[in-house]
Amino acid sequence: MQWATVAAAALFAHNVAAQNMLRFACSQLVVERTDPIVNPGMKYTPHLHQIVGGNSFNVTMDPQSHDLAGQSTCTSCTFKEDFSNYWTAVMFFKAKNGTYHRVRQVGNGGPQGHLVNKGGLDVYYIPSGKTTAFAKGFRMIAGKAANTDPSKVAKSNICHRCWTATDDNTFIGGAPCSGSDTVDIPADPKCKMIRQTIIFPTCWDGKNLDSPDHQSHVAYGSGSGANGGGSCPSTHPVKLPQIMYELMWNVTEFSDKNLWPTDGSKPFIYSMNLGGSAAHGDYVFGWQGNTLQLAMDKSCNLNKDCAAAGIHAQTPDQYNACTKKQQAPEDVDSWLTELPMGEMAKYA
Template identity: 65%
Template sequence: MHNHLALAATALLAGTATAQNMLRFACGQLVVERTDPIVNPGQRYTPHLHQIVGGNSFNISMEDGHDPVSKSTCTSCSFVQDLSNYWTASMFFHGKNGSYKRVPQQGNGGPQGALVHLNGGMDIYYIPSGKMTAFRPGFRMIAGDAAETSETKVNKVSICHRCWDRPDENTFVGGAPCSGSDTVGIPKETKCQKIRQTIVFPTCWDGKNLDSPDHKSHVAYGTSRSAGGGGSCSDAKFPVKLPQIMYEVMWDTSSFVKDTANWPTAHAPYVYSMNQGGSAAHGDYVFGWKDDSLQKAMDKNCNLNKACPAAGLTTQTPEQYSACTKKQQAPEPVDGWIAAMPVGSPLRLA
């Protein structure tokens, strides 16, 4: 990636005006459940809870060849043409009394405009960098590691958290993602009204495999891991440049910091649904853009969450994409106070 483009992308993500374009859009909550068709295909009640967005053909197995475009009848993302699926672990508040409560998510604001979430979900970015090749049907990958609890083994440039000390997410805090005071681990301070989680995916592909046994070996990070497009693909084993995908989850922790009587002192206040401590942040992706709409969106410099006729991109209202939901395929309560983290057999409320 040329230096001026890298600087432009960084500036835009930091909140300054620039000509660098990127897709940045909201995806409402499709379902929150213990399924994972990439890591645990066919398994109901997987080891930990996920919050999932995108096309409603998401299911327990999603066998090789599963086509979200032909099988989905709606998408919880604002672009109608995006039937992909995106998911991350859920975050819980672990109270002083030992009980847990799932932390709600909301849309992000910032200089590029507010992204609306009526029922939770997350925000998705596709960040361009020079000439790129869009993902092919059947492509899937993961970023991060659900089992990694050592923060020193996680690259802060591509997986991080930011303490948002303002009650309004539209008041921008800090600079570019995963810079400055951002941390690998989940912030623990009571000043954090919100916690923003960022996950940046690899941008270089081997050009052959749509997946790999560990769901990572067919892709690699480029010369830059930061959220500016990924740099160039210098490794000959991974010559194909992909659009850079970035997840942003805005966890609304405001109600928990107000509950001073239940604020823990003997353990961390927030933990991901793996319940292992540490960072362990990770994201899963299954490609599902209709036809060549993503390739055109990158080639035609489509921007933010706006309709882009040049690429055939159309948008839905928040009410429309938030209405695309589905019932849990692994039914159990995931909201309200619970006595234990959902693991093992189906959770029952006490």
């Protein structure tokens, strides 16, 4: 069994090494209750998000007038030409006394090497065949924030992995969203970290930069998992780069089961007070000029400078320094008596 695990990891490492893709770190820009896609103009939205990317991120971000690349002065992501915004819900630990604490995030390791994050997440852009980069103003969502039914989630697109190592560089398992990965958030004291993966649709209708549900203008292709997406349906014929988020939630300080709820409730939940079936990711395109298209065309790889596309990797100190004050101010890092949902956060 141990040899099979090692062999699977080695095969995954070989496959990803052979596939040129952008894979880079994004540190936390801000953690706050805003959502310019679903709740534009609203402060203290129904649940908390952690946001990365360009610092022109704001409550409204009107797609007709907001130019991320033109209005941002820095980005918390590795490539200085990428002013896109990427965000997800926040994971909380629920203690047996009913209080909550935000779970911190760390960088990710694996076969392609360690990425340095100050919170935040890792982003992949995976091309497959002729790939058309996103258009200015494009936005989309993967997953549904109100979903309570794991059977309605494709595990090949949104999943969680129990990471039994205490560091991210000891690789656990095989390809993303495969093997023992689950839609539900693992609840096992052996987990020292929980890796969350969100894979976005790769097929576009070629017309609409958004849709009322922020999903209908895109579709998943015939592929499964992090393979570039496969062929597209006739309704959505334009092949996009496959975007994948990876987050490492460090649950080490909460792995003592004596701290866990005894009322049958789950120890780890997202900020909607729901489990893994409600995991979701939001994306607003903001690369400068045609740099992303060139990066796909010129087979730029991982988190390195790519002169052929004109993209430049910042140092961790540079992208870590790009932060933004909360637009919906509240303390989200203390022990809370209630999740920040609707009303202001309440503290223990």
